[in-house]
Every structure is written in structure tokens, then in C-alpha cells.
Amino acid sequence: MALDVGRVRAISIDLDDTLWPIWPTIAKAExxxxxxxxxxxxxTARLFANTEALRAIRNQMVALRPDLVHDLSALRLESIRLALQQAGDEPALAEPAFDVFFDQRQRVELFDDAHDTLAFLSARYPVVAVSNGNADVHRVGIGHYFKASISAKDFGVPKPDVRIFHAAAQAAQVQPHEVLHVGDDATADAQGALAAGMQAVWLNTAGHDWPNPERPHATVASLTHLCRLLG
Structure with missing residues (x-):
């Protein structure tokens, strides 16, 4: 199935690993x-003496608190609290510790073509951010490009749940079939958007093979390629 550009009346777009690389950002925040x-x-610093240990207890929290799977901020906060408790430090330090982590987490380094792409898209369509992560588009400095920003944390369910995609269409004041969703995750982004009745573009910068039976409407190797596709 080919992309029908004429049908597109709004864009929804992922954030982490679509507009910036996420793991260098997380590593610096840790x-x-x-x-x-x-x-x-x-x-606590002695017990969790490196960022790998901090990340391990954060990943452990996913198993301990599956109810927080949609809220990465809460998972990180509770993992810090657990680390403090295990080390015998004051658990109430979790909040200020998380604030330090979260502030650094917003200091992303956008891909070289991200600003130009967002300017291109927002000049032509209402653009809605749809993310499972906890980046704040306004703190990152790109909020002016977006009509709305929907996070799994605030909405209550993560991608690929179709409800979060339908909320994006509603925020853009269009029907789901009029939305083109762009993202790097083949399942959470592309498959989720397809299931929601949207068109989907898979951003595949690493040249991975498509892993799912139903294919996206288009695959692009860069955000610049996306602009050419829509131009």
C-alpha cells in the first residue's frame, strides 16, 4: 500500500529516537x-556505583510495578526511591534526585534535520507529538511546532494502543484516516498507527528489516527524506 499524500491533513510524530537519539540523553542524565x-x-552512590546499576534497578521496577509501564517518570522515581531504601539512605531524597535526572533528560540533542523537518511539517499541517517517553516539547525548545503533545504518562496508555493515536487525531481536529504518523518503532509507532486507521511512515535510520506482517505506507531513512516524500 502506497502513501496517499493527498489524504494527509495532520501529522502525528514520535519524539525519542525520531527527533533525537534517546540513549545518549538517558546516559548523561544517569x-x-x-x-x-x-x-x-x-x-546509595556506593551501592549503585555506575549508571549500569542505576539502569538495572530502573528496569527491575518495570517488573515490580507493571501498573506504571505507561509512566516512565514514575518508574524512574520509584527506582530511585528503591535504591535509596536498599542503601539505607532517606527515601524522601527520591524527589529531588529525580528532579535533577529529569532536568537533564530534557537536554536532548536533536538530529541535524529535526528543526527543518518540524518547520516544514508545521507550516503545512497541524502536528501532534505522541510519545511513550517523558520528554516535554516545551522544555526541549520545540513546543512552538506542535498543536498538541500527548504522552502515555498523561493519557494513561502507551503506544501501540489505538486510543492514544485516536486522541492525537482528535487533538488535530481530523479523522484518524487523515493523519500520517511518523516514528522509529516498527510496532509501537507504525503498527499502532495502522491499527488506528492512520497512514504510517516508519523512520528506519539503521536499515533494519521490517519485522511485522502488515507494512507501513512508506519507509524513510531520514527526516529529510520524509519532507521530500510530502513535498
């Missing part, structure tokens, strides 16, 4: 968190 713990919760 380093800043570890430095804060060294100063304010030294027992």
Missing part, C-alpha cells in the same frame, strides 16, 4: 543523577 547521589546520598 551520570548527573549519580553525581547528585554521591553528594547527597553517598551510601
Amino acid at each position: 551520570q548527573v543523577l549519580l553525581h547528585w547521589l554521591t553528594l547527597h546520598a553517598p551510601a
